[in-house]
């Protein structure tokens with residue numbers, strides 16, 4: 001199986017991170033979005049795999065304050081109440097991310113920073129959720145790609161043990177009282193995950209968001225290569 005990943009070595013330089021696009025997007029009722037590059041997973045249905053796997057071909061490195069200013073400007077131009085880093089995995093360059101969150105809060109304390117993540121880094125590093133808990137402008141959306149460890153490797157290209165890292169991230173976020181909710185890819189949801197989440201806190205289950213896959217042609221092709229669709 002292909003297990004390609006582009007991690008910090010390629011997309012982080014000191015406290016700078018590589019981005020390929022800044023835009024206004026329609027999600028969450030309208031949100032300013034910075035599209036970063038690089039991810040520690042390799043999901044079969046990842047819509048942004050080209051920029052993820054070939055960061056040398058796109059974008060440039062930005063300082064945290066540059067990213068924050070661009071996001072805040074877009075939010076103000078469109079009267080949005082939120083900003084986010086999307087495209088790939090925002091938690092890869094930890095110091096950069098924390099500085100962007102801080103700068104956004106200083107530029108406009110009323111803007112919400114939506115942190116969309118696969119949670120691996122938050123599960124590996126207990127200090128990460130603790131540091132996030134210091135910012136009142138952050139809400140974490142932790143996305144589970146599947147509901148059991150059994151097909152985790154096939155879907156994400158990563159060892160099945162990483163499934164537990166996502167659950168550990170949930171435990172850390174809950175323990176540190178970070179505002180968060182869990183999203184689950186509906187096609188691969190499983191009662192096992194629901195029960196594990198309920199064991200952390202029943203309230204987490206009540207707030208689950210079910211995510212529906214967009215089967216763009218290039219996504220379908222990659223899923224086909226892994227035997228996930230015919």
Ligand code: SF4
Nearest residue numbers: 039041043046088118
């Ligand atoms: S976690 Fe997100 S960005 Fe990373 S490979 Fe999976 S879908 Fe793509």
